[in-house]
Amino acid sequence: MTDGAQAAAGVSSAAAAVDPILDVDGVTLQYKTKEHLITATYRVGFKVYPADRFVLLGPSGCGKSTLLKGVAGYMTPVEGNMRLKGVDIKEPGPDRVMVFQEFDQLLPWKTVKQNITFALMNGGKCKTQREADDLAMQYIKKVKLDRFEDTYPHMLSGGMKQRVAIARGMAMEPDILLMDEPFAALDALTRRQMQEELLALWEDTHFTVLFVTHSIEEALIVGSRILVLSPHPGQVKAELNAHDLNHGNMSSPEFGELQTKIHDMLFADRILEDELQGEDA
Amino acid sequence: MTPLVPQIVIRPEIETAVGEADHGEVARQLTLWEKLVDMDPVRKFSILILLMVVWEAYTQLSGVSELILPKFSSTAAALWAAITGEQLMIMVWNSMKILITGYVIGLVIATVLSTAAIMTRFGSDVLSTLTAMLNPLPAIALLPLALLWFGLGSDSIVFTLLHSVIWPVALNAHTGFMGVSETQRMVGRNYGLRGLTYVVKVLIPAAFPQILMGLKIGWAYAWRTLIAAELVFGGAIADTEGTASGGLGWFVFSNQMDMQIPHVFAGLFMVILVGVIVENVIFTNIEIKTIRKWGMQAQ
Numbered sequence: 001m002t003d004g005a006q007a008a009a010g011v012s013s014a015a016a017a018v019d020p021i022l023d024v025d026g027v028t029l030q031y032k033t034k035e036h037l038i039t040a041t042y043r044v045g046f047k048v049y050p051a052d053r054f055v056l057l058g059p060s061g062c063g064k065s066t067l068l069k070g071v072a073g074y075m076t077p078v079e080g081n082m083r084l085k086g087v088d089i090k091e092p093g094p095d096r097v098m099v100f101q102e103f104d105q106l107l108p109w110k111t112v113k114q115n116i117t118f119a120l121m122n123g124g125k126c127k128t129q130r131e132a133d134d135l136a137m138q139y140i141k142k143v144k145l146d147r148f149e150d151t152y153p154h155m156l157s158g159g160m161k162q163r164v165a166i167a168r169g170m171a172m173e174p175d176i177l178l179m180d181e182p183f184a185a186l187d188a189l190t191r192r193q194m195q196e197e198l199l200a201l202w203e204d205t206h207f208t209v210l211f212v213t214h215s216i217e218e219a220l221i222v223g224s225r226i227l228v229l230s231p232h233p234g235q236v237k238a239e240l241n242a243h244d245l246n247h248g249n250m251s252s253p254e255f256g257e258l259q260t261k262i263h264d265m266l267f268a269d270r271i272l273e274d275e276l277q278g279e280d281a
Numbered sequence: 282m283t284p285l286v287p288q289i290v291i292r293p294e295i296e297t298a299v300g301e302a303d304h305g306e307v308a309r310q311l312t313l314w315e316k317l318v319d320m321d322p323v324r325k326f327s328i329l330i331l332l333m334v335v336w337e338a339y340t341q342l343s344g345v346s347e348l349i350l351p352k353f354s355s356t357a358a359a360l361w362a363a364i365t366g367e368q369l370m371i372m373v374w375n376s377m378k379i380l381i382t383g384y385v386i387g388l389v390i391a392t393v394l395s396t397a398a399i400m401t402r403f404g405s406d407v408l409s410t411l412t413a414m415l416n417p418l419p420a421i422a423l424l425p426l427a428l429l430w431f432g433l434g435s436d437s438i439v440f441t442l443l444h445s446v447i448w449p450v451a452l453n454a455h456t457g458f459m460g461v462s463e464t465q466r467m468v469g470r471n472y473g474l475r476g477l478t479y480v481v482k483v484l485i486p487a488a489f490p491q492i493l494m495g496l497k498i499g500w501a502y503a504w505r506t507l508i509a510a511e512l513v514f515g516g517a518i519a520d521t522e523g524t525a526s527g528g529l530g531w532f533v534f535s536n537q538m539d540m541q542i543p544h545v546f547a548g549l550f551m552v553i554l555v556g557v558i559v560e561n562v563i564f565t566n567i568e569i570k571t572i573r574k575w576g577m578q579a580q
Contacts, residue, residue, distance in 0.1 A: 097471060098468075100467070108576055109486040109571070152575055152576060153576070
């Protein structure tokens with residue numbers, strides 16, 4: 001047994017002692033377009049444990065965003081079930097707050113602070129406006145946006161908007177924070193900075209996060225555990241550990257090996273797909 | 282022979298220390314003239330003044346009859362006389378009372394219709410069928426029917442105003458609701474917002490640019506309909522409810538009957554003035570305080 005496998009075994013035996021926060025079991029998700037009924041994921045199963053930075057990784061069309069929407073409660077599986085702390089997920093709720101890729105996830109008619117207090121008051125997290133204001137300011141400071149609390153979203157840069165959305169998600173203190181490619185629309189420099197900030201925030205409270213991305217590099221840096229999905233329909237290819245990888249050891253051999261391994265897993269599909277398309281033609 | 286391809290010319294690297302170089306003024310105060318020319322009201326007001334000058338010059342020089350086209354100066358004098366001596370402002374207020382009544386009731390009905398349309402499929406079908414059917418019908422065409430149902434009086438005019446307000450407002454609100462981004466809808470539902478609270482707290486503000494456009498169109502339709510109704514039937518209403526209850530349209534109509542053409546022009550000028558004030562003062566202010574502040578005007 002190699003060192004890596006032993007470390008992996010150690011992690012999984014420790015995890016067995018606690019109950020998973022999120023249990024996705026044999027989930028098939030379908031949605032309709034005008035012409036087709038699309039099967040986005042087929043019998044996908046995974047478990048997210050407390051303090052996990054669990055990444056759903058796959059190429060476009062692997063149903064990773066659809067899966068996240070299922071967990072958020074916007075979609076109901078046609079097969080299998082999804083349980084949050086043992087309770088079936090039926091509809092959206094403030095116990096699973098979603099951070100989206102799109103910048104318009106902030107309500108444009110509310111200031112930075114109001115966006116957060118709106119969530120806190122309506123989500124039932126805070127009873128009084130004062131309490132909500134205090135909590136909002138606390139999280140605005142955490143994402144280093146104090147001085148901008150009374151600014152409207154359209155005055156902010158893309159990175160700042162995503163920081164507000166993350167602050168809003170964290171302020172709700174949900175059981176699990178759902179992030180749907182939150183940094184995909186940012187430029188490379190800002191993206192890297194945001195990844196670092198997210199990890200620093202995670203170090204504070206070890207919140208549980210389910211993170212969707214199509215970037216292998218981002219998955220390795222942000223994630224502690226990675227679920228690799230194949231496309232059309234999304235099926236589980238592997239569940240891998242990446243808890244010791246971060247910006248600091250991007251040039252290490254381990255980072256490169258895992259990156260290559262995942263790349264090969266996803267790339268193997270693409271060759272197969274090309275061949276199939278070749279046969280069709 | 283190799284084809285000629287441009288080659289990279291390798292040059293020495295350059296690093297510059299950016300100091301207090303002599304790049305001239307970085308920020309300069311604008312002159313008074315530059316500021317004036319940049320002010321929208323100033324430029325538009327000068328166009329108005331130009332029009333008045335052309336009007337006055339033409340009527341003075343061509344000697345056209347006062348009964349065809351009164352001078353600007355006589356129109357201004359007639360307006361002043363009407364305001365000071367003939368209770369023109371009270372007539373404006375009479376018109377506004379009817380208009381506001383119709384507008385407010387119309388908004389309530391439009392809100393109910395568009396809310397029902399966004400919450401249920403039946404409501405949506407009802408709204409689209411009714412709008413498709415009734416929107417092309419000019420409100421003024423309903424006035425004869427309204428007079429039959431509600432009799433001679435302001436109730437009939439309010440009824441026709443309802444017709445001109447409800448459809449554009451409901452239609453625009455519905456289009457606005459449908460256009461709210463999927464992300465914002467999901468955000469709202471994420472906090473557990475459902476039903477009416479979801480409509481009030483998420484959909485209405487998110488669709489506000491479209492809603493405001495509907496409000497403006499509804500207002501403009503209502504104002505035109507009101508003046509037209511008063512022109513045609515205002516006399517009858519003024520007769521039944523007393524002359525002082527006549528509106529602005531009635532002022533124009535009765536003066537035309539008396540061949541007081543400068544007064545007719547003065548009345549029309551007042552119609553324009555009220556329209557301009559509501560559009561450029563009231564609605565523009567709402568716009569500045571809402572969608573421009575929120576950066577939503579580009580929709």
